[in-house]
Amino acid sequence: MKQYLKIDEWSIIEESFDPQTQEISESVFSIGNGYMGGRANFEEQYSGPSLQGSYMAGVYYPDKTRVGWWKNGYPEYFAKVLNSTNWIGINIELDGTPLDLAACTVTEFRRVLNMKEGTLSRSFTATTQDGKEVKVESIRIVSMVRHEIGAIRYSLTPLNFAGNITVTPYLDGDIKNKDSNYDEKFWNEVEKKAGPEGGHLTLKTKKLDFHVTSAFVFDILLNGEPVAAEPEVLEQDKYVGSTVNVPVQSGDQLVIYKYAANVTSRNYGLGQLVDAAGSALQSAREAGFVALLTEQAAAWGDKWKESDIIIEGDVSAQQAIRFNIFQLNQTYTGEDDRLNIGPKGFTGEKYGGSTYWDTEAYCVPFYLSTADSAIARNLLIYRYKHLEKAKENARKLGYRKGALYPMVTMNGEECHNEWEITFEEIHRNGAIAYAIYNYVNYTGDKAYLGQYGLEVLVEIARFWEERVNYVAHKDKYVMLGVTGPNEYENNVNNNWYTNRMAAWTMEYTLEALAYVQENEGSRYAELADKLELLESETAKWSEIIAKMYYPADEERGIFLQQDGFLDKEIIQVKDVLPENLPLNQKWSWDRILRSCFIKQADVLQGLYFLGDRYDLETKKRNFDFYEPITVHESSLSPCIHSILASELGYTEKAYEMYLRTSRLDLDNYNNDTEDGCHTTSMAGTWMSVVHGFGGLRVLNDRLVLNPSNPGHWTSYSFKIMFRGSRLKVTVTDAQVTVSNETEVPASLTIHGKEYTVNGLGTVSAGGASVTV
């Protein structure tokens, strides 16, 4: 864990240049707009260690599966978000010597990710090996307003020489994914054109035929005046560029504006791509760079209005939570229901595929509370659209009916190839059902059930029905051979969480069926017909619900993570020598499997999801047993423990877990930030504040808050959108204040007491406290 970034409320700041941390910074300073994005690579050439990365949402490649030993049922490919055309490049030469920070002495380096306004800027003074000193300032955006547009202002001042500066803005499509399974390149060139003012380049993927057209224009000014020099036009394989030679005097200021557009065949016909890119580009250039910055700041202002969390008295925590919210907002904007949230967003390539259960378990709650409900709804629709593929997936694995959603997917098909996960981590089906419940419960949009939700629920319930088997000598239904959320156990029998979520899915499906039958009779008939729903099925679900087997230890009063868990030697994490941690780097896999140590919340995940069905004592006994043996080696783990700790009044533990999740990438806690940020787990950080410290729940259509103060902050506040109102909740030790920022009145319960906040009104309640 190396902290080299400066603490600041609104910005991420790096104040010196270190090639050792360049790849980490490339991840952390990434910018995007939900439609495209990329790592914080340098505009000018850079020969040091770097992962050049520029990604277009939804443009992927089915990379041939690589395995050691094939297992039947594995998918043929792993879908990878594609590293696509580098549109930021502006190469610089000083009298023929490339400006390359890896080969210069660099001083006054400063890189800033301005999260308030959505800009990435950089300034430095570089001295080349032949002694030429130049000052550079750049600022770059990926526009939140014009989703196809990125823009750069790049200025150079020679400090101690006169000579020629050669400027080469370009588009380079000859790139490759770092994680390519067989070291292949995934793009073919379709066409290109370079001209004196810019150019365009169209590539298509070698499989699936995604087309991406990138186009750029540029302006060069010397001391504010356009440079007259005639550019040399460059066309190479998958590359277009223009080179301009500018004679300069010491102290001159050379400014390059580069505007780029990236459009894809996901949104345009093949014949329209070049024109679409051209017109987006023209409009951006006509607006001008300053206007782009202004509208960018305004757009981010709107995002913050909906989602900001303010922490007083702890700048580090303030910076961290804003970083998490910023990354989430620039990864997914929810406007396109074909998109989802990749575990690294636009910040890296690892885990290639776009969608994991992270979306339903962690991201949906964030978007439910911080954005229009249509956005969370789009995340649900994404799965609805994949229902047929999930049914096919179940058939492929030998099920006669039902749907098994994939562990990792881009287009609904399973991508992952690790049997203990691909085939056995089926609890993901439960999370997908739970997200429907969560959405309907939060928004009150019960119509969603009849429209889309019920079909998904029924097919998942059917899957569970077939997946369990009845054991006569126990008079119970069991579920054998699964992997729970805790991936440090594989192929276990009766994972409590999975069994519980399976039975819960059936319950909720029956409830939803009853609701639609009662309230939307004709839709019900239509659905029953479409789904060929049998009474014998629903009767079977009731029987399974009644007879589901749940491993438990009566003596300790806890649920057992799986059959036989207490046959393990129970050792606490605190008793493990520090040199053994993290286990996943220090121990062999079998040792991890045999040990009692838990990677991430498992029983506790269930107690969080189904929190209203378990009393505090039950939660406490389980937390007291499982927390000390959990190593939190998944970024998705500490947030759940933090939320439960808050609920149980374990304030110190809640805060410890919050810290672990919130600065994971900023402090490179897991020593892997260079691969990209842990984007989806950032939603968990948000949850640990709002669901954890804030105690937010929605029970029986009512907003409930039980705020506590983790004890290190003067105050904190968060925003929640709930059924048309947007509330700002501010918590101090003395009181909880809820301000309604909209004209829609809201009712809520704070610490057990009911309040109504009128439109634009404010209510105050007793301060942060804990109710255990």
Next chain:
Amino acid sequence: MKQYLKIDEWSIIEESFDPQTQEISESVFSIGNGYMGGRANFEEQYSGPSLQGSYMAGVYYPDKTRVGWWKNGYPEYFAKVLNSTNWIGINIELDGTPLDLAACTVTEFRRVLNMKEGTLSRSFTATTQDGKEVKVESIRIVSMVRHEIGAIRYSLTPLNFAGNITVTPYLDGDIKNKDSNYDEKFWNEVEKKAGPEGGHLTLKTKKLDFHVTSAFVFDILLNGEPVAAEPEVLEQDKYVGSTVNVPVQSGDQLVIYKYAANVTSRNYGLGQLVDAAGSALQSAREAGFVALLTEQAAAWGDKWKESDIIIEGDVSAQQAIRFNIFQLNQTYTGEDDRLNIGPKGFTGEKYGGSTYWDTEAYCVPFYLSTADSAIARNLLIYRYKHLEKAKENARKLGYRKGALYPMVTMNGEECHNEWEITFEEIHRNGAIAYAIYNYVNYTGDKAYLGQYGLEVLVEIARFWEERVNYVAHKDKYVMLGVTGPNEYENNVNNNWYTNRMAAWTMEYTLEALAYVQENEGSRYAELADKLELLESETAKWSEIIAKMYYPADEERGIFLQQDGFLDKEIIQVKDVLPENLPLNQKWSWDRILRSCFIKQADVLQGLYFLGDRYDLETKKRNFDFYEPITVHESSLSPCIHSILASELGYTEKAYEMYLRTSRLDLDNYNNDTEDGCHTTSMAGTWMSVVHGFGGLRVLNDRLVLNPSNPGHWTSYSFKIMFRGSRLKVTVTDAQVTVSNETEVPASLTIHGKEYTVNGLGTVSAGGASVTV
């Protein structure tokens, strides 16, 4: 299952040429001598589907591991037996047109593997596309007498044309392993020399620096007279050859003799390789081809004297058992204790590494009974020499003490990379301990314990000690997270077989310690010191033996394969629709894991190994439960079931299982013979005759036979070497006859009655019967 080979007592015969079955035949007709060997590729060029394969025992390559998802503890490489220089090649051109059976009309094709005399011969008439007809006869040996020598006689007769026949004998080292993980070639050229009479070629492996020198000489005769033409000498990258043009008339007979030597740096200094190859070659050529054939037949005669099994009244079974014995004898001769028995011998590349637990569980019994005991002993010494690496392997996986032998190895290091097997299929340790018991029990060589055995036993016992854990609420020791012999279950708790063999190892180790202490006091002291043996350890082993947990079902009176086995839905294989079989091709991996179906003998393997500790009723109950749910999708399974079925008097079942194992490759039962033969499981076939039908056991230093007749044979006989004597046991329905082929008298028990067979004498006992 396609039967295209002719049934014959002593030969494998193919009577027509079919490119579709060429790769299967390449495997089946393979020849070798324990030192080198290769597939039955054609001498002349062949452009059809083919796996060219020539292998040198012990020459391997550490091919970089390929995995989908890395797990801590995986080895960096998988060792592969190397496909090495093709020394059989003799290209033929008829007036410039290559003789290539894939491009000719082929008639009168006949390929014969003469198992009695150890030759591979082939004859055919081929007509080229331009109408030239030629008759070819070839015969090839890999000498059992001169281990470095291979020799070929290749004769051609033009039947309908006069013209030029071009003959090119060569050595080609530009070959590659079919199973190379990253499509790399593994050899570099060191030096070469081609001359008019032959040439040599030295290659070395890109890693580990194994050097192999191949050398060849040739003679060409036209109608019995040496051909005068001056050869053209060829040198290319990793290739030497000579081309001779011979003008021929229709009806002329052209005969090529090619002698090749292959020597390796395993046996010679680098500077000696060329000379060593040269002198082996010279001596072979001087002896002449006929003498080589004669000595080959004599050497194989000796092998058959020791190991033949004669079956009267069933030619198919006769051929099959001889094929199994022949393959075993040409794969491993036991003279080099650095070598072991690869699962495919010299017949293919699959499973790359050389040594699996197959050696101890299946091959040791075969060599114990059919060869000098020094040979089985060498197989044990092989593991003794790897003890330090097995200790290192245990450390790597996190054990403080003890040794874990690898699942797959070439030099003692683990090669395999599948966590559920590599890390969890630890029962292999039990088989390695068992082989020591088996050897000592069979041979009476108790001195082996003090010399080598005890060290291995103690380190394995220590491993088991650390691998189990005590569970207070059960007052038992359990073993969590293992994979038993049945690989259709992974990461289970308390696999009965593994727990049983672990406790048994400790028992036998204590017994062996006591024996050495009592009989070899000073050696005991020396060993106790070397091993730093503590009394607390042996006390702990006694405690574990007493408190080992064995899953069982009281009601059915059976041992349970693992915890929770009866929670599965128990379905019999006969009730599975045929289109679902074999499961490993038809079902997804998770479905296989969740099902009750067993890949190979598991509980029953234990009941076979520890057969003298369980009564027939116990064996029967377990057999009756497990046999119907076993799919035998491992080639190692049916033989164990066959042996137990014989013991239980289930004659039909015993015979059914015998058929399944004995003609596995000849009938391509598993549809994979083209990858190579199932060499190690061939020892299981032998066991199902000798231990199964013959009922051979050694109890308290006494040979015991309980022969039965599977009911389809007039009679059968087998050889057994036992403590200096060699006995031929002949079984008919009427009587069991034991002839002593040596002068060493032998005592034995037949059907419970004691007999002594004098030197060169014979005894007869009652006929085949079953004692249940």
